[in-house]
Amino acid sequence: KNQVEQSPQSLIILEGKNCTLQCNYTVSPFSNLRWYKQDTGRGPVSLTIMTFSENTKSNGRYTATLDADTKQSSLHITASQLSDSASYICVVSADTGGFKTIFGAGTRLFVKA
Amino acid sequence: ETGVTQTPRHLVMGMTNKKSLKCEQHLGHNAMYWYKQSAKKPLELMFVYSLEERVENNSVPSRFSPECPNSSHLFLHLHTLQPEDSALYLCASSSHVDGDYSNEKLFFGSGTQLSVL
Numbered sequence: 001k002n003q004v005e006q007s008p009q010s011l012i013i014l015e016g017k018n019c020t021l022q023c024n025y026t027v028s029p030f031s032n033l034r035w036y037k038q039d040t041g042r043g044p045v046s047l048t049i050m051t052f053s054e055n056t057k058s059n060g061r062y063t064a065t066l067d068a069d070t071k072q073s074s075l076h077i078t079a080s081q082l083s084d085s086a087s088y089i090c091v092v093s094a095d096t097g098g099f100k101t102i103f104g105a106g107t108r109l110f111v112k113a
Numbered sequence: 114e115t116g117v118t119q120t121p122r123h124l125v126m127g128m129t130n131k132k133s134l135k136c137e138q139h140l141g142h143n144a145m146y147w148y149k150q151s152a153k154k155p156l157e158l159m160f161v162y163s164l165e166e167r168v169e170n171n172s173v174p175s176r177f178s179p180e181c182p183n184s185s186h187l188f189l190h191l192h193t194l195q196p197e198d199s200a201l202y203l204c205a206s207s208s209h210v211d212g213d214y215s216n217e218k219l220f221f222g223s224g225t226q227l228s229v230l
Contacts, residue, residue: 009153034218041224043205043221046218099161099168103155103156105153105154106155
């Protein structure tokens with residue numbers, strides 16, 4: 001069964017600290033993996049996309065990694081800011097043609113001053 | 114702004130009411146989607162439209178009825194809903210080539226927060 005699992009479910013950190021969010025997936029055949037950021041009261045916004053041959057991708061203070069062998073991804077946030085408080089959703093697409101995109105339940109990040 | 118606009122932002126309705134959610138995209142995309150987001154659960158795909166034709170329907174109850182009059186507009190008609198249908202309903206759009214949606218970035222609206230009493 002195609003699944004995407006994220007951990008932790010929620011996380012509280014102090015402003016300026018770093019953190020890492022985890023994503024494990026069983027989607028096959030793998031096409032790509034995206035991380036989305038969802039602010040409260042808004043829709044998700046894409047942060048990064050990685051295909052099978054890419055093992056790291058950065059977007060400002062956000063760095064995503066991918067290990068296609070172990071089917072794991074992480075999102076590292078450096079020097080966190082209050083505006084980083086949001087849900088971070090891992091999304092994996094299968095290479096089956098048509099529409100096959102699996103969403104994780106998200107990690108809720110709270111950044112405190 | 115993501116280029117995808119949803120109205121209303123909030124909706125409270127009784128189980129016997131009929132209401133409609135509206136979505137409009139200004140990005141020139143050829144696919145539009147309805148998702149349901151419940152607390153602490155992954156987004157659930159409800160419907161996918163490609164060039165106004167429904168291409169995916171994930172076994173959604175008939176009390177949800179989608180309508181796509183053109184490639185820029187998408188509606189979700191609601192009737193006789195249940196309290197468990199209370200959730201955030203998100204509209205999204207994307208571009209696809211030859212029916213392959215896997216590489217396309219989804220652009221989401223801000224959603225309609227629906228409460229069914």
